[in-house]
Amino acid sequence: MPRYALLATHSLGQPASDAGEDVAAVVQLLGTDGEPEGALEPVTRDRIPAVVAAIEARGLRWVWDRTGDWYPSLLAAGVSVERAHDLSLCRNILRFSTSADETAYVDSLRRQDPDAADGPPQALAPPRPPENQGALFEEAKPATAAAETLAEEFRRQLEAVPRTPRGRRLQLLLAAESAGAVIAAEMRHHGIPWRSDIHAALLRDELGPRTAHGVRPARLEELAHLLRSLLGDPALNPDSHQDLLRALNRAGVPAKSTSQWELQEYTHPALKPLLRYKKLSRLLSANGWAWLDAWVADGRFRPEYVVGGVVTGRWASRGGGALQIPHGIRDAVRADPGRVFVVADAAQLEPRVLAALAGDRALADAARGRDLYQGIADRGFGGDRASAKIAMLGAMYGATTGESGRLLPQLARTFPRAVGLVEQAARHGEGGGEVCTFLGRCSPPASPQWLAAQRTSSAEEQRRADQAARTRGRFTRNFVVQGTAAEWALCWLGELRRRLRAERAAGREVGEVVFFLHDEVVLHVPAAFAADASAIVEQAAAAAAELMFGSIPVEFPVSVATVDSYADAK
DNA sequence: ACGGGCCGCGCG
DNA sequence: AAAGCGCGCGGCCCGT
Structure with missing residues (x-):
């Protein structure tokens, strides 16, 4: 009894462009271990949805290279699928996962050039279709692997997952990632209901009547004019950071940058309209009329x-x-x-995930109520919720200075297991090691350049290397929590x-x-x-x-x- | 004209 | 009172 059905663009016997003008896909039924069952079936473009629907009705799971290659058009034809295995997403996870067996397949994934376009590893790459070889002037297309190659890769992926508790967690991750791809395609298909009229009315209220692209709407133009006079610079372009910084410094505001959190530290009559300008300017450039035109159609943002x-x-x-x-x-x-x-x-x-990851009973207890931060506060911070939250976020992000750094020891005393877990992840990353999520998604290994930079003699280079080590430590520290939450x-x-x-x-x-x-x-x-x-x-x-x-x-x-x-x- | 780098800001 | 994680995007600036 077949359990899976592979959907691919062509087979080795029929390179894509040789396959007959209408043959757009081939289907291959596969057994429990991915072994082929029965013949490859060529499918013409117009029959793909019907063929998929018929196989779907038999309860088979789909296997394909990328969900985005097939599922959007199936959805457009009214066909949805229960389950799929996305080879490319699973490939990306297996590449770095230390939960995978060190098979030749996994090894070949790990050796892949990080900059190379992803695809099946070299050992599984399909022979180049002969008709492409003379076509020097044809646009280079990413190789679409043949059905046989993808079926082989699917078997290699199955056998790379050990039959152990760790392997079963990895298996769950591969299934969840593939399900995510299916859901993502469905969400895009449906779109977010978006009322252009309400959005446009809001833009008009905030900015003034619509203007041509590149022309400041009335509210922004008024504010720009006001800023030029308040800062005594008739040529000021408030969109230029260096223009703005120069003008602010001349006007007696010793800011080092033009970011809002720094500007609001100072007092000057120009700052309030400047922050207002920045707010409106952001609205215009990020979600203005151009955004509406580009991204909202038929009442949906997709x-x-x-x-x-x-x-x-x-x-x-x-x-x-x-x-x-x-x-x-x-x-x-x-x-x-x-x-x-x-x-x-x-x-x-994220803190709840940390409690589960670390098996921290005290943190789990603190999370019992509806307000986790209050629970932490009641156990370790004398009821001070704000401090508890700053301490917890700092522990997950790797804060070392300021209030957050100061509160960390207090948090560690109350929740030694949870804090110990993120500290260990940080130490591991600082030393160049990898860390993994609960289900087995692992951080990419440190680059050869990073490792080389750690072995250095000069004092200045050592300082930079230490800085890089701490940066990597903050990344691995956060990786385990953010990744497990994902x-x-x-x-x-x-x-x-x-x-x-x-x-x-x-x-x-x-x-x-x-x-x-x-x-x-x-x-x-x-x-x-x-x-x-x-x-x-x-x-x-x-x-x-x-x-x-x-x-x-x-x-x-x-x-x-x-x-x-x-x-x-x- | 194009593109990479950088900044700044939106989200979690 | 802005330290500490992960992103995408648009604008400016400056190189080619």
């Missing part, structure tokens, strides 16, 4: 999510700044008529999707997941389903914790709000 785009495993995005939507314009995110948003946020995810969030998303699909399969109208932001998820659901959706989001959070950590005394509460406008969440 950003591209880059799963695993951050080294820690967090998602990144490309285009439109999807993960940086300012709070000030979130009122443009409005539910369709008859629908609402269910917005859920994992409360203080894994929890992936599991949360996956569990949420599974439950929503089950509801949908039972005939209920459940809406969609439309946005995900590290530890927050937004569902766009029929109003009648909102209460059920809220419960499902909470169940998914509990299930994610259980899936990753098993039965542990650490709670992962989510705060859920049902709103019409995203601005009203939290």
